[in-house]
Amino acid sequence: MAFREQGAWVTLLAMIAVYGWYFLDLMGAVNSQPVAEIDYQARLYIMVGVLVALIIVGQVGIGIYAASSVEKGLELADDIASEADERDKAISTRGDALGGYVVAIGAVAAMFEVMAGWQGFWVAHTLLVALVLSEMAKSVWMLIAYRRGF
């Protein structure tokens, strides 16, 4: 399996685990008390932090792993870890474009929610869902691209 394909799997599974847990937990809260009483801000700060951390750790982790492999004398061709070549970059760029569409849809949805007077709880979570789905869409696209060929 290509090095960057492994990275996409790790990102995707981490996202499903972390946000699966978060949204299940949140749904429990929504079902048990009025939304206005849920102290969602504190949770949301943490979850946004986790999202940023996941993305940064993923990117930096791959960078460090690749750099250490280069130090050990391993090259692009060794399949272990490497700087991205032009095909890796093209796949990544397409993934970013796809993620951009997902975020845009979420932003428009949030805009309509605000205009319709929805509570901040729903607007904030619509945006969080958009950000999470955007990262997941990118990971899924990368898996498909590396699997089926690009």
Added chain:
Amino acid sequence: MVKPTRITNAIRQLRFAADEMTQAELARRVGVTRQTILAIEQGKYSPSLEVAFRIAATFKVPLEQVFQYPNV
């Protein structure tokens, strides 16, 4: 999903002729990953001109001997 390319290539034959050079070795000389060489060889990925010329240079042949495009 991925637009099929009409470009064909003779990389496999050229590798065979070049002392059965491995995909990894070709990748090393060209400066891309082995997966990229594999994708190019299978016609799934059309490389940049830069990489195309580096492949040709590795085999010391003109570009047209590596990649072909059908006459429309």
